[in-house]
């Protein structure tokens with residue numbers, strides 16, 4: 001029996017619904033660390049969160065200003081394109097919807113491009129970004145986020161492959177078009193639905 005088949009059968013044996021596991025994925029209890037390049041050094045004193053593009057007034061918030069926008073918590077399964085999934089991850093932080101409510105967005109807007117340390121970017125349609133449950137998280141499983149997982153702030157968009165969940169996020173631009181981010185320019189799918197196995201260009 002293959003590793004993937006055995007992994008799926010173990011879920012059933014544990015009474016976990018295997019339909020939660022997208023095709024081609026396996027479940028792990030571990031929390032792998034993945035990013036392009038090295039883990040950034042964060043200068044927390046100069047840290048800011050900026051929002052630009054098609055908004056009536058561009059935003060620049062300190063960390064405390066950002067955190068005062070709202071608070072929320074959610075638990076979700078996450079799925080990395082390198083085939084690991086992790087169930088019941090718990091996050092808290094600021095709901096994306098609360099951030100969005102602060103903005104006067106031009107009606108022509110369709111997408112956002114998230115911006116992070118080291119110039120990392122990721123694109124999302126607005127309806128996938130401003131979605132119930134999505135968070136800008138500063139805490140994971142009841143503790144402060146670890147630097148390697150995106151401290152002080154990361155996006156969590158659990159319904160798409162985890163490369164959209166930008167670590168060390170520093171803001172976003174609101175756009176009237178779609179535009180590939182870092183991984184999307186490097187062969188990953190523009191949308192990335194794990195249940196449709198949209199891993200790469202052409203999937």
Ligand SMILES: Nc1nc2c(c(=O)[nH]1)N[C@H]1C(S)=C(S)[C@@H](COP(=O)(O)O)O[C@H]1N2
Pocket residue numbers: 031032033034035036037080081116117120148149150162163164165166167168169
């Ligand atoms: N800033 C930044 N965020 C990123 C990435 C990256 O390279 N840079 N990689 C993505 C990918 S491919 C994955 S699978 C997840 C991994 O998050 P983790 O290290 O907390 O497991 O982060 C995503 N967010």
Ligand SMILES: [Mo]
Pocket residue numbers: 034080081082162163
């Ligand atoms: Mo990934």
